[in-house]
Amino acid sequence: MTIQPRAAEPSVGALLRTWRERRGISQLELAGRADSSSRHISFIETGRSRPSQEMVLKLADHLDVPMRERNALLLAAGYAPRFAQTPLDDPSLGTLREGLERLLTGYEPYPAIVVNSTYDVVAANRGILMLLDGLPGHLLAPPLNAMRITLHPEGLAPRIRNLKEWRGHLLAQMERQIALARSEPLRKLYEEVAAYPVADRPGDGEPDEPVPYFALPLVIEHDGHVLSFVSSISTFNTPMDxxxxxxxxxxxxxxxxxxxxxxxxxGG
Structure with missing residues (x-):
């Protein structure tokens, strides 16, 4: 039996080069942002120079590398990861969980939801649960996934009046995230939901409701009513986890x- 040699892990220089090229930044431009020289950046990328821990983090910051991947860069450079990955149910994040619950409850009766990087639902309020009423059990089984629930032909998709536009918006949003981060789970989720069949609705191609000029609405049917929402997404500033x-x-x-x-x- 022949044992195949294990593929070598990418060097920190190769990883940094990949992120730089993905962002469309030249070595000279990156050097200027990081108060370095294009020669030093070249040496790092080719492995002729080992960057300090501070330089790895500085370059990652200017390349807008996701926090998870910053740990990977540090490991590739021979340093310990800087950022913890604490389970959300850990006692140390109790204050965070309580704050999120208060935020979601305070937003009722309007829908609000918290998701992770692959759109698994972390928390949701009663406004969201109202919209999910009547969906089949296999879509509501943990882990609940917001993209899957929204676009699945047995999920919310048949209730969405402007499905073509809303589906295009969600897929484009995922495409941007995939371009910014090396997330294989997110790519697989995208391939799954993008392949869902889309049934034609009567009157497709003609807007059911006027579109607010400031944002594309989600226009969805619920219990004989037509509801219209615009979506806002928030993240945490300067996270350290x-x-x-x-x-x-x-x-x-x-x-x-x-x-x-x-x-x-x-709500009343």
Missing amino acids: VTVAELAIETMLPADPATVKYLRSL
């Missing part, structure tokens, strides 16, 4: 008075 850095809070703001009136009637 991979788990926290990958959390996103999405809030759905009513886009018309009828939606406000209906949701407030439920």
Whole structure:
């Protein structure tokens, strides 16, 4: 039996070069941003020079490398990871969890949700649960995934009046994230949801509701009503933990008075 040699792990220089090329930045431009020289950047990328821990983090910052991948850069350079990856149910993140719960509850009756980097649902309020009412059990089984629930033909997709536009928006959002981060799980999720069949709706191609000029709305049917929302996504400033850095809070703001009136009637 022939044993295949294990492939060598990429060097820190090769990884930095990949991130620089992905961002479309020249060695000279990166050197200027990092108060270095293009010669030094070249030496790092070719392995002729070993960067200090501080230089690895500085270059990663100017290349907008995700926190998870900054740890990978440090390991490749021979240093210990700088950023912890604490499970969300760890006692040390209790204050964070309580804060998120208060935020979601305070936003009711409007929908709000917290997801991780692959759109698995971390927390959701009653506004979100209202929209999910009646979905099949296999889509609601943990881990609940926001993209899968929204675009699956047995999920919310048949209820979305402007599915073509909303689906295009979500897929483009995932494409941008994949371009910014080396996430194989996210790429697999994208391939899955992009392959879902899309059923034609009566009147496709003609907008059901006027589109607010400031944002594309999600126009969705619920219990005989047509609701319209615009979405806002928030992340944490200056996170120091991979788990926290990958959390996103999405809030759905009513886009018309009828939606406000209906949701407030439920909240009352």
